[in-house]
Amino acid sequence: MNDLFKASRAPKPPAKAAAAVTPAAAPSEYSAKDIEVLEGLEPVRRRPGMYIGGTDENALHHLASEILDNAMDEAVAGHADRIDVTLEAGNWLTVRDNGRGIPVDPHPRFPKLSALEVILTTLHSGGKFSGKAYETSGGLHGVGSSVVNALAERLEVEVARDRTLFAHAFERGKPMQKLKTVGPVHNRRGTQIRFKPDQEIFGNQAFSPARLHRLCRSKAYLFRGVEIRWACDAELVAGTETPAQAVLHFPGGLSDFLAASTEGRSPVVSSPWAGEATFPEGAGRVEWAVTWLEQGDGFLSTYANTIPTPQGGTHEAGLRAALVKGLRAYGELKKERRAANVTAEDLLGGLAGMLSVFVRDPQFQGQTKDRLTSQDAARLVEAALRDNFDHWLAGDPGRADNLLAWCIERAEDRIRRREQKETPRKSATRKLRLPGKLADCSREGVDGTELFLVEGDSAGGSAKQARDRETQAVLPLRGKILNVASASADKLRQNQELRDLIEALGCGAGDRFEIGRLRYGRIVIMTDADVDGAHIAALLMTFFYKELPELVRQGRLFLAQPPLFRLQAQGKTVYARDDADRERLLKKEFKANQKVDVSRFKGLGEMPPASLKETTMDPKRRTLLRVVLPTSQIAETSNLIEALMGRRPELRFRFIQDNAAKLDEEAVDA
Numbered sequence: 001m002n003d004l005f006k007a008s009r010a011p012k013p014p015a016k017a018a019a020a021v022t023p024a025a026a027p028s029e030y031s032a033k034d035i036e037v038l039e040g041l042e043p044v045r046r047r048p049g050m051y052i053g054g055t056d057e058n059a060l061h062h063l064a065s066e067i068l069d070n071a072m073d074e075a076v077a078g079h080a081d082r083i084d085v086t087l088e089a090g091n092w093l094t095v096r097d098n099g100r101g102i103p104v105d106p107h108p109r110f111p112k113l114s115a116l117e118v119i120l121t122t123l124h125s126g127g128k129f130s131g132k133a134y135e136t137s138g139g140l141h142g143v144g145s146s147v148v149n150a151l152a153e154r155l156e157v158e159v160a161r162d163r164t165l166f167a168h169a170f171e172r173g174k175p176m177q178k179l180k181t182v183g184p185v186h187n188r189r190g191t192q193i194r195f196k197p198d199q200e201i202f203g204n205q206a207f208s209p210a211r212l213h214r215l216c217r218s219k220a221y222l223f224r225g226v227e228i229r230w231a232c233d234a235e236l237v238a239g240t241e242t243p244a245q246a247v248l249h250f251p252g253g254l255s256d257f258l259a260a261s262t263e264g265r266s267p268v269v270s271s272p273w274a275g276e277a278t279f280p281e282g283a284g285r286v287e288w289a290v291t292w293l294e295q296g297d298g299f300l301s302t303y304a305n306t307i308p309t310p311q312g313g314t315h316e317a318g319l320r321a322a323l324v325k326g327l328r329a330y331g332e333l334k335k336e337r338r339a340a341n342v343t344a345e346d347l348l349g350g351l352a353g354m355l356s357v358f359v360r361d362p363q364f365q366g367q368t369k370d371r372l373t374s375q376d377a378a379r380l381v382e383a384a385l386r387d388n389f390d391h392w393l394a395g396d397p398g399r400a401d402n403l404l405a406w407c408i409e410r411a412e413d414r415i416r417r418r419e420q421k422e423t424p425r426k427s428a429t430r431k432l433r434l435p436g437k438l439a440d441c442s443r444e445g446v447d448g449t450e451l452f453l454v455e456g457d458s459a460g461g462s463a464k465q466a467r468d469r470e471t472q473a474v475l476p477l478r479g480k481i482l483n484v485a486s487a488s489a490d491k492l493r494q495n496q497e498l499r500d501l502i503e504a505l506g507c508g509a510g511d512r513f514e515i516g517r518l519r520y521g522r523i524v525i526m527t528d529a530d531v532d533g534a535h536i537a538a539l540l541m542t543f544f545y546k547e548l549p550e551l552v553r554q555g556r557l558f559l560a561q562p563p564l565f566r567l568q569a570q571g572k573t574v575y576a577r578d579d580a581d582r583e584r585l586l587k588k589e590f591k592a593n594q595k596v597d598v599s600r601f602k603g604l605g606e607m608p609p610a611s612l613k614e615t616t617m618d619p620k621r622r623t624l625l626r627v628v629l630p631t632s633q634i635a636e637t638s639n640l641i642e643a644l645m646g647r648r649p650e651l652r653f654r655f656i657q658d659n660a661a662k663l664d665e666e667a668v669d670a
C-alpha cells in the first residue's frame, strides 16, 4: 500500500516540454497525469470483475462464498465447529462462526488501526500467507473479506474474543467509526459478519435462498467436523422447496453427498468407490466418492480446501489418471485387450462423483478460484487414489467386471462414431454412413437382425444395455418426429430424426428405395406405454406406410409391447401391459389375500435394463405385434391415415389403440 501511495506522487513531466509537443486541450493529449493509481478499496469498486468475476448473479453469490469460506477455514483449522448462516429480508446476509475471532489488537505496521480494520479495508492483508495460523485454508490471497466490504452498502462485524465483544461497521468499504468495545460476553466467541450487497454495484439482484442453502449444504458435506445452521426469512422461501431452517451436519461426508445427489438413478456398480487418504509429509489429504450411472450424463464436482472448482484443475487430473490407469491395468489382468482403448472420457462421461482435497498453500486461477492450479496436487492425488482404486477393483470382481464392460462399450461406441465420420472420406464407393447415435449390432445383413426405434435418449440408454449386441441395434429418436402425412417432401427430407432413421436402414426411401440395401431384417418400434408413446408410434407407422411401404408389405415392421406395470410379491414378478391386464394378472397370478406391490413405469428409460430385456426385447420371452396391411385394404387404410394424421390429431391415440387391438390377432414372434 505504501508503495502504491508513493507511485501516485511520481514526478510530473515539466510543463514546458508538454506544451511544446501538444497544444493545450488537444483531444490526443495523453501523459503521465492520465495514469491513475487507485488506492485502498477503490479498485474493487471500479473493477469488480477482477475480484469477483463480474457483477452478475454469480458475482453476487461470490460475496457470500468469501465470507462463508473464511468461516470454513476457521472450522477446518480446528477452531470452530458451528457456523450460522442467516438470510434476512432486504438482502441482508449474516455468517457467524464460533472460531477464534478476527484479531482486534493494533496492527504492528499500522499501530493506529486494529487488525480487523486493516483486514477489511486493505487488499492483500490476511493470516493465510505463511501457513502459520491456518494449515490448509481456502483463503490465500488476503482479499476476500476486504472485497466483500468494498462492495457492501453496509457491513457490520462483531468479534467475540477473550470474553469481550467488539463491533465495527463499514459503508462501501469505509469505516463508520473506530472499533467499538461493546462489553463483556460469556458463552460466545468467534466472528459474525452481517452485510448487504451494494445496489450501486449489483442493481436489484438479490441472494437466492436455494443457492445459498445448496452452498451451505455442500460445505457441510465437505467437512464433517462442522455443523452449519441455515435460516432464512420464511417469506423468501414460501412455496419453494428450500427450507426456512435446516441443521446441516453430515458425518458420512462425501459418501452421503453422493448418495443424495444420485438418488433414484441406477448405478453400473453395486457400491460406490469412496474413501479418504492423507498425503505424505503432512501435505494435506483427499476424500472422494465416485460411482457410475447406467444412463444419462454424470457429473464430477471437485473442491479444494472446500472451495468449489467448477473448472477442475490439477486435483481432477490426478483422479482421472488414477481411474484410467487403474481400469486399464485391471483389463490387462483380466486379459481383456479392449480395455486399452478406454480413455478418461469413456470413464468420466457417466461418472457421478465428488473429489475434495485439502492442500497447503493452494494455487488457484484468479480470485473466483474456479480452477486449482497447484502443480503437486495432480501427483499427490493420483498416488493416493491409484492404490485404493486397484484394491477396490480387486475387492469385488463382479463389480469391477461390470464397470470394465460398461467402459469398453462406451469406448467402442466412441470409436465407431469416429470411424463412421471418417468412412465417407476413406471409401467414396461403399458410402456407408450411419447416424452417430445408432448403436449398431455386430452381425451384418438382414438375417436375424433387428433395429429398435426408441423414444428419447434415456430409453435409448436402457435399450442399449438390454439388447443382444450381436443381433439388436438401437436408434434413439428425439422428441416427436415430424408428422409425415401433413409434411411436404422437402420438410421430410430435412427432418434430422427421419434422416437418421433412413440412414440407419440403409435402403433409401421414396423413389430411391432399394430393398437389397436394407440393413436389418426387422424394424421394431418401441415407445413408452402411454399416450405420447402411442402418438410417436403412430407417427412412425405413418412414415413407414408413406415412405417405405414395401417394408410393411413384407411384414418387417413391428410394435414392441413394453409393460406399464410391475406386480411383485414374495419372489414372484409379473408385468402387465395396461390396466385391464393388471387386473387380470392380479387375479390369476396371486392369491386373493396376498400383498402385491404394484409399480408403474413412467417410461422405458425408468425400467431397469434387465426388466426391459426380459419383458420387451428378448426374442425368447417378448411378444411383438406385426404391422400388417392386407393388399385389398391399402386404399382404405390410406384414407384412414390421411384422415387421422393429416387433420385430426386428437384421434391419433385412438387410432393406434384400435389398430394395436386389431393387430393383436396377428401377434407373432418367430
Ligand SMILES: Nc1ncnc2c1ncn2[C@@H]1O[C@H](COP(=O)(O)OP(=O)(O)OP(=O)(O)O)[C@@H](O)[C@H]1O
Residues within 6 Å of the ligand: 066, 070, 071, 074, 097, 099, 100, 101, 102, 103, 119, 125, 126, 127, 128, 129, 138, 139, 140, 141, 142, 143, 144, 145, 146, 147, 191
Ligand atoms: N471468520 C474468521 N475467523 C477468523 N479469522 C478470520 C475470519 N475471516 C477472516 N479472518 C482473517 O482475516 C484474514 C483476511 O481474510 P480475507 O478473506 O480477506 O483473505 P484470506 O481469507 O486470507 O484470503 P482470500 O482472499 O483468498 O479469501 C484471514 O486470512 C484471516 O486471518
Ligand SMILES: [Mg+2]
Residues within 6 Å of the ligand: 066, 069, 070, 138, 139, 140, 143, 144, 145
Ligand atoms: Mg478469505
Ligand SMILES: [Mg+2]
Residues within 6 Å of the ligand: 118, 119, 120, 121, 122, 123, 124, 125, 126, 142, 143, 144, 145, 146, 147
Ligand atoms: Mg483482506
